Amino acid sequence: LATGTSRPVGTQLTDLFISVKTTHNYHKWRLPVILKTWFQLAKDQTWFFTDSNDSEYQEKTNGHMINTNCSSSHNRKALCCKMSVEFDVFLESNRKWFCHFDDDNYVNVPRLVKLLADYSPQEDWYLGKPSIRAPLEILNKDKSAQKISFWFATGGAGFCLSRSLALKMIPVASGGKFISIGEKIRLPDDVTMGYIIEHLLKKPLTVIDQFHSHLEPMKFLRQDSFHDQVS
Numbered sequence: 001l002a003t004g005t006s007r008p009v010g011t012q013l014t015d016l017f018i019s020v021k022t023t024h025n026y027h028k029w030r031l032p033v034i035l036k037t038w039f040q041l042a043k044d045q046t047w048f049f050t051d052s053n054d055s056e057y058q059e060k061t062n063g064h065m066i067n068t069n070c071s072s073s074h075n076r077k078a079l080c081c082k083m084s085v086e087f088d089v090f091l092e093s094n095r096k097w098f099c100h101f102d103d104d105n106y107v108n109v110p111r112l113v114k115l116l117a118d119y120s121p122q123e124d125w126y127l128g129k130p131s132i133r134a135p136l137e138i139l140n141k142d143k144s145a146q147k148i149s150f151w152f153a154t155g156g157a158g159f160c161l162s163r164s165l166a167l168k169m170i171p172v173a174s175g176g177k178f179i180s181i182g183e184k185i186r187l188p189d190d191v192t193m194g195y196i197i198e199h200l201l202k203k204p205l206t207v208i209d210q211f212h213s214h215l216e217p218m219k220f221l222r223q224d225s226f227h228d229q230v231s
Contacts, residue, residue, distance in 0.1 A: 011117040013109070016045045017095035019086040021079075021155075022103035023072050024052040030103040035060055041109040047089065048103075049082050076189075080182030083155075083189035088174055091166060096121035099160040104214060105231045107158065112230050115208065116160065125162040126197045126204070128153020129211040136194070138185060151205040152194020156213035158231040159193070165203060172200055 022031065031048065039046055039061070047064045048057070051072040058065045066089060070081035083100070090098040097116050101107055119125045135149040153159035161169075172181065173196050182192040197203050210230040212221070221229065 011096065011113060011119075011121065013042060013045060013113050015096040015121065016042070016099060016113065016116070017090045017093045017097065018042055018046040018099045018101065018107070019090065020046060020048045020101050020103055020105075021082050021086070022048050022050045023074075024050060024054065025072065026103055027054055027057050031057060031060075034103065034106075038107045038109050042107075045095075049086050049089075051078075051082075076182060076186065077179065079189040080179045080192055083193065084173075084176055084178035087166070087169075087178060091170070091174060096163050097160050098163070098166055099158065100155060101158040101231060102156050105156070105158055107231050108227070108229055111210065111228065112160075115210065115230055119162065120164075121162040122164050123162060124165040124168065124201075124203045125206060126153065126159070126165060126194075127161075127206050127208050127211075128159030129157045129208055129213075130154060130205065131157070131213060131215050136191065138187070138195075141184060148199055150194050150198035152191050152198070153205055153211070154213050154215065155188075155190030155193075156215065157211040158213075159190070159211065161197075165197065165201075168201055168203075169196060172196055 043062060047066055048061055049066050049068050051068060051070050053067050054065060068082050068085040071078040086100060130151050131154040135151050137147050137149045140146040140148045185195055198205060212231055
């Protein structure tokens with residue numbers, strides 16, 4: 001784990017690529033809330049990654065629905081498949097920051113931009129929040145019985161990667177390689193991301209407490225602190 005060093009570098013909303021993972025079953029249930037609220041503040045920056053064509057929501061999102069052609073199930077391979085496509089589309093975008101969220105997240109867009117302004121996209125940053133109290137330990141399949149440990153940012157809380165870090169990930173994670181690594185370690189997409197960054201690239205997760213997932217009850221957040229939270 002690392003601690004961030006604040007250094008204003010002038011990140012703007014136009015520098016962001018925000019990906020939202022969804023599925024066809026949730027289009028009519030979860031997307032309307034996003035489209036009425038925070039999407040309005042980041043229409044050109046936000047893309048929805050799903051598993052089917054949907055002309056209704058393609059129109060409502062101004063053409064920002066991407067059919068990943070991944071399975072609609074919630075299993076490991078389907079999740080890694082979508083994350084793999086998200087990562088590749090970000091790389092093609094030439095934006096400076098890749099921020100992933102789930103379709104049940106509310107994103108405080110101005111606060112997200114303000115947060116990222118403290119970090120340089122030309123440095124290696126993996127920003128997010130773990131949901132476990134200690135690093136995850138798994139057995140290294142390449143070296144029998146050797147344990148490796150690493151932190152990972154919970155996907156359901158949201159996380160961001162700088163372009164500098166994403167470019168270093170290309171040899172191991174782009175073009176579908178992300179899926180292969182997920183299959184090899186047999187773990188979900190957010191854990192696979194942590195494995196690639198913390199274990200393979202040896203870059204630490206920087207903990208941002210203002211990211212929140214469904215695993216955290218709202219009652220533990222003070223209402224007067226809501227405007228400071230990112231998700």
